[in-house]
Amino acid sequence: MRSQCSGSKGHYVRSLIVALQFLLLLTATSAYKPLSDHFLRVIPSGGDDFDIHNGALLAPILVPRVPGTPGQLKVQEHFVNFFKKELPKWTIEWQNSSSKTPVTGDANVPFANLIFKRVPPWTRPGQASLLTLVAHYDSKYSPDGFIGATDSAVPCAVLMHVARSINTYMTQRHERIISQGGAHDRVLEEDIGVQIILLDGEEAFLQWTATDSLYGSRSLAETWESTPNPALSNFRNPLSQISLFVLFDLLGSAGARIPSYFQTTHWAYKKMATIEERLRNLGLLESHSARIFADAEKSAADFRRGFVEDDHVPFMARGVPILHIIPTPFPAVWHTLNDDGEHLDMATVRDWAKIATAFALEWLNLMDVEPTPQ
Numbered sequence: 001m002r003s004q005c006s007g008s009k010g011h012y013v014r015s016l017i018v019a020l021q022f023l024l025l026l027t028a029t030s031a032y033k034p035l036s037d038h039f040l041r042v043i044p045s046g047g048d049d050f051d052i053h054n055g056a057l058l059a060p061i062l063v064p065r066v067p068g069t070p071g072q073l074k075v076q077e078h079f080v081n082f083f084k085k086e087l088p089k090w091t092i093e094w095q096n097s098s099s100k101t102p103v104t105g106d107a108n109v110p111f112a113n114l115i116f117k118r119v120p121p122w123t124r125p126g127q128a129s130l131l132t133l134v135a136h137y138d139s140k141y142s143p144d145g146f147i148g149a150t151d152s153a154v155p156c157a158v159l160m161h162v163a164r165s166i167n168t169y170m171t172q173r174h175e176r177i178i179s180q181g182g183a184h185d186r187v188l189e190e191d192i193g194v195q196i197i198l199l200d201g202e203e204a205f206l207q208w209t210a211t212d213s214l215y216g217s218r219s220l221a222e223t224w225e226s227t228p229n230p231a232l233s234n235f236r237n238p239l240s241q242i243s244l245f246v247l248f249d250l251l252g253s254a255g256a257r258i259p260s261y262f263q264t265t266h267w268a269y270k271k272m273a274t275i276e277e278r279l280r281n282l283g284l285l286e287s288h289s290a291r292i293f294a295d296a297e298k299s300a301a302d303f304r305r306g307f308v309e310d311d312h313v314p315f316m317a318r319g320v321p322i323l324h325i326i327p328t329p330f331p332a333v334w335h336t337l338n339d340d341g342e343h344l345d346m347a348t349v350r351d352w353a354k355i356a357t358a359f360a361l362e363w364l365n366l367m368d369v370e371p372t373p374q
Contacts, residue, residue: 032271033367035358040279042371043357045286045350046161052149052341057082057160058349061153062341064146065139067201067215068109075137076112079198082160083116087167090118097219102206103141111201113216116163119193120174126233128193129243131363133159133356136202136216136249136311140335147340150331152202154252154344158352159196165357166194172369191234192243192364199311214311221314242320244268244363247312249326250334251352254287254345256327260295263303265323270296272323275358284354286347292355 049057065072083090093115098108114137119128135155139148147153177190201215224238235241244265250256260269273293279285312322333339 032362033365034274035362035367036370037278037282038373039361039367039370040275040282040284040358043284043354043361044161044165046158046353047350049161050157050346050349050353052344052346055157058153058157058341061137061156062147062149065137065148066141067111067138072138072200076114079114079116079137079156079160083163087116087118087163089167089171090116090163092116095216095220095223097215099201099215099219101215102212104205109201109205109215111216111219113200113220114198115195116198117193117195118163118167118170120177120191122178123191123193124230124233126229126235126238126241128191128241129235130241131192131194131360132197132242132245133162133194133360134197134199134245134247134311135159136199138200138203138216140203141205143337146335146337148203149340149344150250150252150333151335151339152249152251154349154352155248156198158248158251158349158356159198161353162357162360163194163196165353166360166364166366169361169366169369170194170364173364173366176369194360194364202311208309213309214314217311218314221318221320225318239315239318239320242315244323245312245315245320246323246325246359247310248352248356249310249324250330251325251327252344252349253327253331253333254348255289256292256331256348257294258292258325259328260293260298260303261307261324262322263300265321266298266303268323269293271362272325272355272359275362276355279351279354279358285351287345287351289348292351 046057049055051059052062053059060078061075063071063075065075080092083092095113095115096110098110100106101109135152137152137156140146199216202217204213206212228237229235260266273296276291276293308324308326308328310324310326312324316322333343
């Protein structure tokens with residue numbers, strides 16, 4: 001069970017972490033260029049790929065996928081095959097761990113995080129900053145048969161859509177820079193890539209505690225913190241390469257509202273809120289609810305130290321800047337058998353595909369390869 005973390009957990013947020021986040025975000029802000037209206041209009045919604053019965057992206061994930069079970073292995077295969085076949089320029093990495101759980105006694109449960117990454121081809125390991133888009137793909141141990149459509153099959157499918165949608169533009173940008181000789185005399189803002197992390201073991205097996213939850217994210221954050229990048233790298237380890245950790249969770253129900261949880265990344269929240277507003281004003285979103293990002297005008301005095309515990313916590317504790325995209329209150333289907341495909345609002349799902357894609361395109365500064373208006 002995710003919980004609202006109060007000031008008593010303030011050890012996760014220290015003054016040094018805030019300072020580091022601020023410096024990182026200043027660098028990212030300088031490179032951020034809004035998409036044109038035309039570019040927003042050509043962003044695909046995913047359409048039938050999000051069909052709950054035979055959609056190429058979403059349908060294969062709408063099965064129970066408890067860590068270590070055959071259902072989860074099939075979903076892992078779905079992810080890997082998608083990137084291998086459709087996005088061969090992306091690298092695929094596994095980060096594996098195991099742990100005992102309160103319901104498995106002395107037996108270790110395997111956890112497998114998947115990292116899909118694309119960086120400029122001229123960069124060396126540890127050179128590129130990385131927009132990091134994250135969701136967990138495991139489903140809850142109980143109740144038996146739990147699907148977890150919002151939690152988090154939809155976010156996983158949305159991130160697959162994002163990767164496919166931005167891939168062509170990344171290729172065009174890389175090829176243009178190389179053809180102009182810029183790969184050998186580049187500027188810092190061109191050394192930016194993207195990684196999509198699908199985390200395992202987010203859900204508690206019995207009851208949410210510091211040790212019965214976040215199995216995959218705790219392992220990955222610890223591993224990356226202790227793994228140095230090669231000498232002369234721009235970043236000391238994989239954690240410090242993360243320019244922004246955007247965690248998507250509990251998405252796909254109608255009427256969700258996403259608060260802004262952290263003052264240090266409120267500027268990025270406002271960028272996503274602006275994208276939603278522009279898409280809605282252009283008539284490009286299907287849902288007709290009020291604004292999803294309702295905290296855009298939130299002032300510094302309105303921020304509190306509370307937050308929703310989720311996969312970002314081990315990364316935030318190590319100084320990584322976090323943008324948490326999770327609704328509060330949680331959807332009514334949360335942790336019930338009704339969290340299945342039949343209870344999704346498909347217009348909202350497709351809207352999330354557009355919003356997340358537009359945010360990634362802007363962050364990667366891809367306006368210089370804007371498609372030609374027809």
